[in-house]
Amino acid sequence: MHRFYVPDLPHEGALVALSDQEARHLTQVLRLELGDQVRVFDGRGRQHEARVEVAARQRAEVRVGAEAAAAPEVPVRLALAAALLKGDKFDDVVRDAAMLGVHVVHPLVTARTEVPAARAGKVSRVERWKRVSLNSVKQCGRAVVPDIEEPQTLADALTHLPRPLIALVEPSLAAGTSALPQRPDTATVLVGPEGGWSPAEVEALVAAGATLFSLGGRTLRADAAPLVALTALLWEWKAL
Amino acid sequence: MHRFYVPDLPHEGALVALSDQEARHLTQVLRLELGDQVRVFDGRGRQHEARVEVAARQRAEVRVGAEAAAAPEVPVRLALAAALLKGDKFDDVVRDAAMLGVHVVHPLVTARTEVPAARAGKVSRVERWKRVSLNSVKQCGRAVVPDIEEPQTLADALTHLPRPLIALVEPSLAAGTSALPQRPDTATVLVGPEGGWSPAEVEALVAAGATLFSLGGRTLRADAAPLVALTALLWEWKAL
Structure with missing residues (x-):
């Protein structure tokens, strides 16, 4: 069943127009027609059945039907605070985080982040993420679209990220601090850049109360580390 | 420290020539020179220090030095039997499996595999994987290079895959069979294609004694499912 994102989703029975982008997807990519059944979701957890009532060149309207269950949300309200990566690799980080059930992604500019600050903060990049x-959410069946915050420094982020903080670090730093918190209601998972956290950043993480944990002896690719860390934690908490 | 693959690695003190591909990497990509320190590993777990003694245009020889510890191997000898995927996505499956510590990858042709059989079995594809x-191993620090078997059907694979078998399935099928085995010495993790296992394949898995497990309610991308499944199991076994 094809699913479309309608942030201002009206109640059952109402007719609603899709955004230009979603309308083009419905009419030109999927070539749906009058009467076709679809689903619409508001990005905050609500999803309804719907029926196509207008499908013109670049315009589409659907009649909202009964509520329809979306994929269940993870029982932990998870934030991912991950360092920006080179090239387009942060796209994959966002995609994987949305798939695994994260609620918000905080891109971090860290001491060893190898992305020019000018590029990191470009509005177009945040829009792209x-x-x-959204695309990842459509694929995995969630009706919640994770928000993407503006990139900020680790120091700034530490002042307001949801607690508890759980930071992925090198195995040598995690020794003796492997006691992860019991399943919390909210949490932030922090993952560093290709070159890892600087010593000062590790100190700042500890000072902020973060639990340091590691994922064994093999070096994870920076773009895969968030997915592996999130999976391990969600499995640990029986929340996957 | 740059690392090079030398399958027939001689003992300490010997001089050894790198393969054409590794030699080009040393001389033309990394531009290493006489006297530079590197490491060499044999793909089966042995790694040594080494020093560049010949670095010509397309030729490189190194003097093997003392043994050097590689990244520790996972304490479970893991096979991944994963269905072939469309396009180049199976490359990512192989890359991630090597990073996480898998010992061998068995590409599967399943009922719903959407890859033409002719293409699936092309020798050049196996060579590519x-x-x-190898490239993933170089990045993650292991000295063991996972082998890639020829693609085969699930039925053929089930006759000889290492036991226990642990198959990722839809949540509806895993109910009541969530009891994963205690950490074994060997195991095979089985993951289906984009469209999932066919009912007959699920029956064949059960008949072969496989434990069925699932990863919750959100739909995982087919190319990410093996990484998520392997991470969850390795974490469960405290083997990551």
């Missing part, structure tokens, strides 16, 4: 997040 | 596996 929001699209990546 | 072997290169992907």
